[in-house]
Amino acid sequence: MLRRMQWMALLLLVLLLGAACTNKKVNNPLAHVGSKQPDKVLFDRAMEQMKHNRFDQARMILQTLINTYPDSEYIARAKLAVGDSWYAEGGTTSLAQAELEYKDFITFFPNMPEAAEAQLKIANIHYQQMEKADRDFTHAMRAEEEYRQLILQFPDSKLVPEAKQRLLEVQEVLAQREFLIGRFYYLRNAYPAAIARLQSVIDRYPLFSGADEALYLLGQSYEGEIAATRASKLQETPKAKLIQEFTKNATAAYSRILTRYPVMDRAEDAKRRLSALHQPVPTPTRAAIAENQREEDSRRSSGMFGHLLGNFSRHPDVAEATKVGAPTLVDPKPVSATDVVQAANRALISGAGRPGENKVSVETVKQGTPPPNEPAPRSDSAEHQTGPDTRNSPASSTPASTEVETVPATDASPPPAANDANSGIGELKPNVAADGETPPPAQVNEIQHDAEQSGSSTADSNSSSNSSAAANQAENSQNVSSSKKRKRKHKLFF
Numbered sequence: 001m002l003r004r005m006q007w008m009a010l011l012l013l014v015l016l017l018g019a020a021c022t023n024k025k026v027n028n029p030l031a032h033v034g035s036k037q038p039d040k041v042l043f044d045r046a047m048e049q050m051k052h053n054r055f056d057q058a059r060m061i062l063q064t065l066i067n068t069y070p071d072s073e074y075i076a077r078a079k080l081a082v083g084d085s086w087y088a089e090g091g092t093t094s095l096a097q098a099e100l101e102y103k104d105f106i107t108f109f110p111n112m113p114e115a116a117e118a119q120l121k122i123a124n125i126h127y128q129q130m131e132k133a134d135r136d137f138t139h140a141m142r143a144e145e146e147y148r149q150l151i152l153q154f155p156d157s158k159l160v161p162e163a164k165q166r167l168l169e170v171q172e173v174l175a176q177r178e179f180l181i182g183r184f185y186y187l188r189n190a191y192p193a194a195i196a197r198l199q200s201v202i203d204r205y206p207l208f209s210g211a212d213e214a215l216y217l218l219g220q221s222y223e224g225e226i227a228a229t230r231a232s233k234l235q236e237t238p239k240a241k242l243i244q245e246f247t248k249n250a251t252a253a254y255s256r257i258l259t260r261y262p263v264m265d266r267a268e269d270a271k272r273r274l275s276a277l278h279q280p281v282p283t284p285t286r287a288a289i290a291e292n293q294r295e296e297d298s299r300r301s302s303g304m305f306g307h308l309l310g311n312f313s314r315h316p317d318v319a320e321a322t323k324v325g326a327p328t329l330v331d332p333k334p335v336s337a338t339d340v341v342q343a344a345n346r347a348l349i350s351g352a353g354r355p356g357e358n359k360v361s362v363e364t365v366k367q368g369t370p371p372p373n374e375p376a377p378r379s380d381s382a383e384h385q386t387g388p389d390t391r392n393s394p395a396s397s398t399p400a401s402t403e404v405e406t407v408p409a410t411d412a413s414p415p416p417a418a419n420d421a422n423s424g425i426g427e428l429k430p431n432v433a434a435d436g437e438t439p440p441p442a443q444v445n446e447i448q449h450d451a452e453q454s455g456s457s458t459a460d461s462n463s464s465s466n467s468s469a470a471a472n473q474a475e476n477s478q479n480v481s482s483s484k485k486r487k488r489k490h491k492l493f494f
Contacts, residue, residue, distance in 0.1 A: 039065055039072040046081060055085045076109050080118060086122055095125045116157035117152040127166055132316045133176035140177075143170045148329050167327040168207065169318035174178075175205035176316075179214050186217050192340040193230070194221045199335045204328055209320040210301060212264035215257045219273060222250035225344075238348045245347040251279045258282050263292045298323035 042065040049058035062078045062085070069075065083101030086094045102118040109115055123146035129139040147167040152161055181199030198218040201208060208214065225246045229239055250273075257270040262284035274281045302310065302319045310317045 024359060039069040039074050041079060042068075043074050043081070046078075048086055050081070050088065053088075056091045059085050076105070076112060076114065076177060079105050079108070080114050083118065083121070087125070091449050092129070095129070099125050113157070115394070116150060116154040116159050118378035119146065119154065120159050120163060121199070123150060123163065123166065127170065130170065130173065130316060131314050133173050134180060135314070137174065137177055140170055140173050144174065150328060164327055165323065167325075168325070169321040171205050171327055172209060172318055173316045174319035175201050175208035176210070178205075179208070179210055182214065183217060186221055186224075189224060191221045191224045192337040192344075194218075195225075195333045195340045196337045203332045206260070207295065207322050207325045207327070209322070211260040212257050212270075215253045215261070216266040216269060216273075219250040219253035219270070222246045222253065223277075225271075226250070234348075241347055242344060245344070247277060247279075251277060254279075259284050261292050262289050263296060294324050295322045323437045 042061055046061040046065070049055075051063065059082055062082050065078045066075060072078075079101070083098045083105060086098035086101060099122050104121050105118045106115050123143055126139040126143035126146060130143055131137070131139065144167065147163045147170065150157070150163045154160065167402045178197055178201045182194050182201065185191075185194035185197060195218060198214050198221065201214045202211060202218070204212070223246075226243055229242045229246065232239065234242070254270040254274050254277075257264070257266050259282050261267065271281050299320050299322055302317050303321065306317065306319070364437070
């Protein structure tokens with residue numbers, strides 16, 4: 001009896017070991033097809049090898065089937081099974097190779113029902129490698145892209161509901177990431193960056209479990225901008241315009257909590273903030289309350305034990321993702337911090353500007369025709385010889401049919417007197433004294449004066465036989481006022 005029990009225990013152990021070596025994930029889709037054709041035999045043999053986790057031998061048999069029977073009716077299934085072998089093997093390298101095989105299958109057989117299955121497995125590859133919200137989000141972005149492609153490219157497939165649920169879970173992780181970044185900027189008073197991130201969360205992921213918290217922080221960011229604007233040194237007019245714009249945006253954020261997420265935690269806080277801003281408090285509709293209640297009821301919590309285990313896992317916890325509602329399939333236009341700053345600048349410019357401040361002088365011709373072109377001025381003309389101010393002449397004045405409107409400018413125009421005084425700069429004019437003005441003294445040419453003096457002195461010396469009285473008379477007749485000139489005269493004689 002004891003020996004019999006030992007044999008039974010040994011047999012049970014063998015059965016358990018055999019079951020452990022069997023891959024239950026592998027299923028032969030052609031097992032129910034009764035055929036003795038060689039291509040079918042090869043396919044069944046490959047499936048049997050995959051069931052026992054001998055993936056290398058299974059791929060070798062499948063490749064033999066593909067190369068030997070290229071026209072077989074099992075060729076599509078054989079190509080898909082190659083990708084399944086890499087997918088079941090697991091590992092980063094094997095999953096990357098499986099993705100390539102699945103993409104090739106979709107390229108060659110896009111109209112087969114198995115194409116949607118291949119697309120779902122591509123998305124699942126990235127879903128399995130997805131990490132937490134505060135870590136690398138590359139696989140999360142790829143999973144979102146691949147699930148969206150399945151829903152849009154194969155809308156009639158029976159796999160679409162599964163893809164939508166997985167897409168909601170992926171978007172929960174991506175929304176959590178954007179929210180954490182926006183909260184980071186908010187805590188550091190970087191309000192434009194916080195507004196951009198939080199607004200993107202609300203626009204792209206309206207089914208996010210923390211949507212009410214994101215909207216509340218969005219309103220708080222706008223209130224932070226209001227406080228910063230009041231403390232600034234701006235003029236009163238643009239300051240009031242900015243405060244009005246920020247108050248409107250904060251009101252919109254708080255109001256959306258009450259109209260779209262009325263049963264969530266931040267609803268009461270939103271009411272208090274609207275009352276503090278002296279803004280009307282909206283009342284949610286029954287449909288909005290029922291919709292938000294269904295979303296909240298579909299969420300589940302991992303519990304304390306699940307959160308504890310989640311600290312040791314690199315995969316995210318998607319338990320709080322909603323199970324109802326449609327995921328976002330097309331991303332709206334993203335909001336950046338630059339867009340937020342530019343919107344504030346536009347509000348500032350629209351509210352700034354008093355008459356005569358920060359304006360540019362502009363002339364606008366409303367009617368009439370421009371005057372004809374005038375000839376270029378010449379230096380030898382009669383007008384330039386007499387030196388009139390041609391800019392004030394009747395020929396250059398504005399016609400009577402032309403109306404000119406001039407906006408006051410910050411730079412004052414020079415007075416007419418200054419224009420007249422500078423009108424002849426750079427021109428050569430004769431020494432003609434104007435009425436009531438003293439003419440300038442005549443210019444004395446030293447060399448010419450000395451030469452004439454030398455000639456007259458020589459002539460006087462020859463005519464008067466070098467008499468001293470004649471020399472003194474000739475010297476006194478010259479208007480020499482400096483000893484320097486007399487020194488040059490002495491040098492000219494020698």
